[in-house]
Amino acid sequence: MSETGFVHAENLHRTYSVRRGLFGRARALHAVSGVSFEIPKGETFGLVGESGSGKSTIARMLLAAEPATSGQVRIGDLVLGSLDASGEKRLRRTVQPVLQDPYSALSPHLRVAGIVGEPLGAHGLRQGAERDPYIDSILNSVGLASSLRRRYPRELSGGQRQRVAIARALALEPQALVLDEPVSALDVSVQAQILNLLKDLQRERGLSYLLISHDLAVVAYMASRVGVLYLGEMMEQGTRDDVIRRARHPYTQALIASSEAGLDGPVAARGEIPSPLDLPPGCLFEPRCPHASARCRNERPALRPLSATHRIACHFDLPAVDAVSSADASLS
Ligand SMILES: Nc1ncnc2c1ncn2[C@@H]1O[C@H](COP(=O)(O)OP(=O)(O)OP(=O)(O)O)[C@@H](O)[C@H]1O
Ligand SMILES: [Mg+2]
Known part of the structure; x- marks a missing residue:
């Protein structure tokens, strides 16, 4: 793998041990496989x-x-899984989360200034006289007036x-x-x-983003590289134009079809997603794929370069599908 990246995820696997009922035997749920x-x-x-x-x-x-069950994550010079206390602390300063539901992610008992300033206190940074002006400057950089600093989340x-x-x-001041x-x-x-704010902040600060979305249009708008995940495995991966303008996997093509139909939810593929505890032996998409053959039922296709x-x-060489017109239209 080349060293152009800042964040590297290499052959990540994550397996959960799950039990059905109190006395059921433990079974392995493969949540992420070889990503x-x-x-x-x-x-x-x-x-x-x-x-x-x-x-x-x-x-x-x-x-x-x-932790990953196997595989490795590296961010800058930090190798996750083998960090000592100071490495953990550096990791917190390097990569930070932004989650789906801002209401549950924000402490309801803290005012805005307390929420934004909390990580500073934990790391002993920008304390004393520096603190308030710094919090104001971050609020301004995300398009919020300093006067909001005394509000509670429920008032926003x-x-x-x-x-x-x-x-x-x-x-x-994370990097990712x-x-x-x-x-x-x-x-x-x-x-x-919000997406445009994230783009501006990325440009100003040189941030690396892992952007997760079930919405292909959001990913098409934001990402320079795209991965299409299905039941824990990468089905298609490439530059934005590879995946959005030259989609070659039937699952990506089904996602594009449902995005074009304006569906926000189930993809335009027949049938249900299989249970992650009872995965098909061949291609994970085979039960829903309009092109599936006997080979697909028996042989799991490796991620191969085009x-x-x-x-x-995918075992097939299907003609490419271009999603870009619909993806752009739905965000303009
Ligand atoms: N702690 C856990 N124990 C057992 N199974 C888990 C656990 N966390 C996730 N899973 C299972 O792993 C699989 C992947 O879950 P994950 O939450 O990563 O999916 P997702 O793509 O984020 O879904 P969503 O779009 O609903 O957020 C699912 O089958 C889920 O039930
Ligand atoms: Mg999720």
Whole structure:
């Protein structure tokens, strides 16, 4: 793997041991299997997939909130999983989360200034006379007036709350943000404002983003590189144009079809997502795929290169599908 990235995820696996009922035997749930990507400095990797595909599990592994079962995450010179206390502290200053629901992410008992300033206190940074002007400057950088500093989260709109969550994430001047569905709880009219704010902050600060969304249009708008996740496995991966303008995997093509139909929810593929505890032996998408053959039922396709940047996990060479017109239209 090249060393152009700032964030490296290499062959990540995450397995949970789950039990059905009190006396059921433990079974392995493969939430994430063999996922690799890298995020260069100042760029966005967009991870798209339906509910349960493993997006948040990958987010938690990047934040070191839980360990990988195998594989490795590296962020800058930090290798997650082998950090001592000072390494952990440096990691907190390097990568920060912004989550879906800004209301539950913000302490209801703290005012805005307390929420944004809390990480500073924990790290002993910008204390004393420096603190208030610094908090004001971060609030201003996310488009909030300093006068909001004494408000409680319940007194703010959804968009303002998400701006506070972004301000808090920026307080320690991180180099990367993990954005897990950062706009899906917001009104459509507010979504574009927050996405544009995130783009501005990225440009100003050279931030690397892992952007997670179930919405292909959001990923198409934000990301320079895209991965399409299904039941924990990467189905298609490449540059934005590889995946959005030259989609070659039937699952990506189904996502595009549902995005074009304006569906926000189930993809335009027949059937249900299989249980992650009872995965098909061949291709994970085979039970729902309009092109499936006997080979697909028996043989799990490896993620294979189509070009230097573009990979798909499919036995077929289907013609490309271009999503860009619909993706741009739905965000303009
Ligand atoms: N702590 C856990 N214990 C057992 N199974 C888990 C745990 N966390 C996640 N899973 C399972 O792992 C799989 C991936 O879950 P994950 O939350 O990462 O999906 P997601 O893509 O973020 O979904 P959503 O779009 O709904 O947020 C799911 O089958 C989920 O039920
Ligand atoms: Mg999730």
